[in-house]
Amino acid sequence: MLNINNLHTAIGDKEILKGLSLKINAGEIHAIMGPNGAGKSTLTYTLGGRPGYEVTSGAVEFDGQDLLALAPHERAAAGLFLGFQYPVEIPGVSNVQFLREALNAQRKLRGEAPLSGGEFLKVARAQADAMGMNMDMLKRPVNVGFSGGEKKRNEMVQMGILDPKLAILDETDSGLDIDALRVVGEGINRVMRKPDKAVLLITHYQRLLDYVQPDFVHVLAAGRIVKSGGPELALELEREGYAEIAA
Amino acid sequence: MTNIADTKNAEALAAANKVSDYEWGFSSDIEQEFAPKGLSEDTVRFISAKKNEPEWMLDWRLKAYRYWLTMETPHWAKLNIPPIDYQDAYYYAAPKAKKQLGSLDEVDPEILRVYEKLGIPLEEQKMLAGVEGARKVAVDAVFDSVSVATTFRKELEEAGVIFRSISEAIREYPEQVKKWLGKVVPMHDNYFAALNCAVFSDGTFVYIPEGVRCPMELSTYFRINAENTGQFERTLIVADKGSYVSYLEGCTAPMRDENQLHAAVVELVILDDAEIKYSTVQNWYPGDAEGKGGIYNFVTKRALCQGKNSKVSWTQVETGSAVTWKYPSCVLNGENSVGEFYSVAVTNNHQQADTGTKMIHNGKNSRSTIVSKGISAGKSNGTYRGLVKVAANADGVRNFTQCDSLLLGDQCGAHTVPYIEVKNPTAQIEHEATTSKISDDQLFYAMQRGLDQESAVALIVNGFAKEVLQQLPMEFAVEAQKLLGISLEGSVG
Amino acid sequence: MTLPTRRDEAWRYADIDAVARLWPLAAPTRINVAAGDAAARHLIVDAAQGATEIRQFAINLDKGAKFDFHVLALGGAYGRIELDVILHEGADFNLGGVILGNDDQILEIVTTVNHVEPGATSNQTIRAVMADKATGTYLGKVAVARGAQHTDSVQSFKAMLLGRAATANAKPELEIYADDVKCAHGAAIGELDAMGLFYLESRGLTPADAKRLMLQAFVAGVFDGAEAEEALQAAALAKLGELV
Numbered sequence: 008m009l010n011i012n013n014l015h016t017a018i019g020d021k022e023i024l025k026g027l028s029l030k031i032n033a034g035e036i037h038a039i040m041g042p043n044g045a046g047k048s049t050l051t052y053t054l055g056g057r058p059g060y061e062v063t064s065g066a067v068e069f070d071g072q073d074l075l076a077l078a079p080h081e082r083a084a085a086g087l088f089l090g091f092q093y094p095v096e097i098p099g100v101s102n103v104q105f106l107r108e109a110l111n112a113q114r115k116l117r118g119e120a121p122l123s124g125g126e127f128l129k130v131a132r133a134q135a136d137a138m139g140m141n142m143d144m145l146k147r148p149v150n151v152g153f154s155g156g157e158k159k160r161n162e163m164v165q166m167g168i169l170d171p172k173l174a175i176l177d178e179t180d181s182g183l184d185i186d187a188l189r190v191v192g193e194g195i196n197r198v199m200r201k202p203d204k205a206v207l208l209i210t211h212y213q214r215l216l217d218y219v220q221p222d223f224v225h226v227l228a229a230g231r232i233v234k235s236g237g238p239e240l241a242l243e244l245e246r247e248g249y250a251e252i253a254a
Numbered sequence: 255m256t257n258i259a260d261t262k263n264a265e266a267l268a269a270a271n272k273v274s275d276y277e278w279g280f281s282s283d284i285e286q287e288f289a290p291k292g293l294s295e296d297t298v299r300f301i302s303a304k305k306n307e308p309e310w311m312l313d314w315r316l317k318a319y320r321y322w323l324t325m326e327t328p329h330w331a332k333l334n335i336p337p338i339d340y341q342d343a344y345y346y347a348a349p350k351a352k353k354q355l356g357s358l359d360e361v362d363p364e365i366l367r368v369y370e371k372l373g374i375p376l377e378e379q380k381m382l383a384g385v386e387g388a389r390k391v392a393v394d395a396v397f398d399s400v401s402v403a404t405t406f407r408k409e410l411e412e413a414g415v416i417f418r419s420i421s422e423a424i425r426e427y428p429e430q431v432k433k434w435l436g437k438v439v440p441m442h443d444n445y446f447a448a449l450n451c452a453v454f455s456d457g458t459f460v461y462i463p464e465g466v467r468c469p470m471e472l473s474t475y476f477r478i479n480a481e482n483t484g485q486f487e488r489t490l491i492v493a494d495k496g497s498y499v500s501y502l503e504g505c506t507a508p509m510r511d512e513n514q515l516h517a518a519v520v521e522l523v524i525l526d527d528a529e530i531k532y533s534t535v536q537n538w539y540p541g542d543a544e545g546k547g548g549i550y551n552f553v554t555k556r557a558l559c560q561g562k563n564s565k566v567s568w569t570q571v572e573t574g575s576a577v578t579w580k581y582p583s584c585v586l587n588g589e590n591s592v593g594e595f596y597s598v599a600v601t602n603n604h605q606q607a608d609t610g611t612k613m614i615h616n617g618k619n620s621r622s623t624i625v626s627k628g629i630s631a632g633k634s635n636g637t638y639r640g641l642v643k644v645a646a647n648a649d650g651v652r653n654f655t656q657c658d659s660l661l662l663g664d665q666c667g668a669h670t671v672p673y674i675e676v677k678n679p680t681a682q683i684e685h686e687a688t689t690s691k692i693s694d695d696q697l698f699y700a701m702q703r704g705l706d707q708e709s710a711v712a713l714i715v716n717g718f719a720k721e722v723l724q725q726l727p728m729e730f731a732v733e734a735q736k737l738l739g740i741s742l743e744g745s746v747g
Numbered sequence: 748m749t750l751p752t753r754r755d756e757a758w759r760y761a762d763i764d765a766v767a768r769l770w771p772l773a774a775p776t777r778i779n780v781a782a783g784d785a786a787a788r789h790l791i792v793d794a795a796q797g798a799t800e801i802r803q804f805a806i807n808l809d810k811g812a813k814f815d816f817h818v819l820a821l822g823g824a825y826g827r828i829e830l831d832v833i834l835h836e837g838a839d840f841n842l843g844g845v846i847l848g849n850d851d852q853i854l855e856i857v858t859t860v861n862h863v864e865p866g867a868t869s870n871q872t873i874r875a876v877m878a879d880k881a882t883g884t885y886l887g888k889v890a891v892a893r894g895a896q897h898t899d900s901v902q903s904f905k906a907m908l909l910g911r912a913a914t915a916n917a918k919p920e921l922e923i924y925a926d927d928v929k930c931a932h933g934a935a936i937g938e939l940d941a942m943g944l945f946y947l948e949s950r951g952l953t954p955a956d957a958k959r960l961m962l963q964a965f966v967a968g969v970f971d972g973a974e975a976e977e978a979l980q981a982a983a984l985a986k987l988g989e990l991v
């Protein structure tokens with residue numbers, strides 16, 4: 008589904024990713040772990056197409072398409088979802104309005120008919136209920152006045168509504184208490200653990216992996232994947248720290 | 255000229271006495287040369303001749319004078335000033351001479367009290383007050399010893415830094431001066447600038463050569479004592495590519511000064527990758543509690559950030575003068591150039607200050623920061639007036655402006671007049687302004703912890719002004735803090 | 748009355764030629780809200796293409812009176828809304844203004860809010876979106892008289908420029924003669940938040956739609972709860988559609 012080959016990304020003059028390669032097949036859940044500054048968020052933003060993250064060499068194929076040739080919204084329509092570490096506040100724009108426009112824009116690009124207001128609300132309500140989010144929150148401006156946990160929960164509701172093929176979730180566990188962590192973990196499993204979907208979890212800690220069991224774990228250090236393994240690698244990292252493994 | 259001098263000397267001295275609020279008197283045996291009363295082409299020629307100036311300089315002055323005649327005094331500032339009779343003043347005369355006093359006993363006790371509060375050493379007090387024979391010692395007090403001062407001069411010369419009075423520079427480095435004089439502040443810029451061009455009496459010229467980091471902070475402090483800078487001071491500082499200089503102007507102690515009207519011009523030129531840090535503490539005589547007397551301070555200060563990555567930082571602490579009209583500005587022509595303006599302006603009693611800055615963004619990715627802290631007390635009025643302008647071709651400009659006013663008492667005024675003009679869609683301009691007072695709770699809290707009222711006010715005011723004060727060089731900052739407290743004495747309670 | 752020039756502070760960014768065509772102006776519309784009363788008005792300046800429209804109001808709010816004014820400037824070659832407001836003790840004035848311009852339009856909102864007695868509150872929120880070669884100006888003065896203690900006044904101006912040749916001018920002025928007051932103003936001119944746009948695009952919105960949505964959000968809040976809220980929103984959204 009996703010094939011990253013020797014990816015180099017620079018921000019300004021500074022190269023952050025230095026030849027990262029990774030292959031994710033449908034039905035798989037991968038976790039990338041790594042110390043601060045390893046390039047975890049840079050990888051997320053590069054795959055999402057954030058302006059300022061310049062790919063200097065390498066290739067990324069997503070579902071048979073050249074991902075790097077697509078604009079951010081085209082990547083979304085192709086089925087890529089980014090869970091932001093710091094979801095952005097957008098005053099004045101309600102969640103409902105935003106998500107309906109977003110979903111219909113994606114459907115349009117895919118040649119599907121738009122959802123009516125009623126149809127959309129049905130989908131939205133189901134996803135909000137599943138994540139234990141109040142419908143009132145869905146009507147409030149995007150992320151404005153939300154707590155850290157509420158923002159992350161809102162990201163999961165959005166993921167449920169947009170129903171992507173691949174979700175890249177950047178530090179989705181940060182700022183969550185233990186109950187919220189469980190709800191978010193269950194949400195990821197419910198929406199994404201399917202044979203035709205895949206997940207890339209980007210995280211600093213093992214704790215989310217207690218709820219979302221990864222098939223593969225990779226260690227990112229200094230812009231490269233330095234080690235790959237099964238779920239046991241995450242435990243090893245937790246036990247021994249990054250310094251040991253990345254060395 | 256000598257004849258005129260003989261007949262007019264008494265008149266000049268009498269006039270000087272009139273504008274002075276200090277009871278010093280003048281001894282009759284002072285020999286001063288001076289220009290005829292009033293302003294005419296002859297006055298301008300006289301000054302130029304006195305200074306042994308080359309022909310081009312005289313022509314330049316005359317041109318400015320003729321232009322000045324066609325101009326009007328600016329009316330837009332929030333200042334209430336009685337009309338100034340420019341013909342009823344001396345432009346080069348005894349009024350700016352400092353009388354030598356026999357001892358500190360002859361100095362206004364009010365001034366001595368301030369010196370004491372500032373913690374100025376006794377010998378230095380004598381120097382500031384102009385006590386006979388104190389100068390040498392005083393220079394020692396500031397710079398440890400005369401030899402140190404001499405060492406400084408030598409060190410500057412070795413670094414290639416030119417640091418001269420502007421009169422000397424016009425004679426010794428005419429090409430350097432000619433190249434930039436009036437290029438940053440054109441003679442027709444404003445009424446007071448034109449006046450200054452015509453009659454400026456002296457000032458400072460600084461040139462920092464390419465790649466040189468000036469080995470010390472330059473200060474008018476020690477030069478001003480050797481050469482009497484006049485009421486129409488002119489400063490030109492050129493920082494060549496990759497150079498750096500920090501320049502300190504003024505003095506935290508009130509200088510004895512008889513001139514009522516001051517119209518200085520300061521021009522800064524900053525080339526590629528160079529930086530000038532210009533710090534001012536202005537504490538001229540503000541007039542008495544009833545608003546009688548005091549200096550009128552009409553200053554034009556401007557920096558031309560001509561080079562890419564050039565930077566200028568203005569920091570000012572304005573506590574003196576009866577009237578302040580002053581807008582140290584930055585013309586940011588260079589790509590990635592940076593302009594900063596940090597200001598504390600305190601007005602008390604009947605003082606009026608209309609001060610601020612202009613940030614003219616012409617260069618791509620130029621950035622500016624404005625932090626203005628106005629403190630009004632008594633029956634005074636303080637105004638921040640500023641302009642942030644972004645030209646159509648200047649992409650990526652950033653400005654942040656913070657304007658805060660603190661009012662002490664219900665008889666003063668605090669005003670904010672910011673102009674924002676943006677012609678480029680990529681600019682990001684942010685302006686914030688707030689107004690506050692010292693709350694009774696704050697005062698009580700501080701006093702409950704053991705501060706007397708004055709100290710409590712000083713503490714809170716210094717906290718309010720902290721962002722600006724911390725921009726000052728260390729030795730200046732400490733005195734400036736004390737000065738704020740002194741300026742506000744008696745304003746609360 | 749003599750024709751103003753650009754040296755007059757309140758007219759420094761005006762199209763004086765356009766003003767001259769309407770000169771002398773009719774007397775300002777007087778609005779008086781009696782003590783303790785509440786009133787609301789709205790105004791859409793939507794002059795025909797090439798036309799000039801100047802609307803001046805002299806508003807007096809007696810003790811404890813409340814007045815909400817919502818204005819939208821979007822039509823004409825030169826459009827100007829000018830308010831002079833006097834607030835007596837405890838009065839409350841709210842202004843929500845939106846300026847939307849394109850082509851060569853020059854659109855202005857000019858306000859003088861005078862707090863002449865204690866305890867009055869005023870709140871001004873102005874948003875401007877300028878495209879093409881349009882100029883949008885907000886000159887807002889808040890004057891607090893001696894003795895008008897406990898004044899609480901807020902001014903907020905924000906502008907977005909969409910065109911290379913568009914202009915925004917602002918002068919959020921404070922004139923304060925009382926010490927126990929809360930006066931704040933903020934002005935911001937800039938681009939749409941890049942991170943916000945990326946967030947919207949990463950969810951599938953096209954860049955144009957993301958921009959439109961952000962701009963709608965930028966102006967929409969101003970008319971919340973306004974008299975004729977729907978008419979104001981509809982007119983604003985229609986004009987925004989032309990701008991993007």
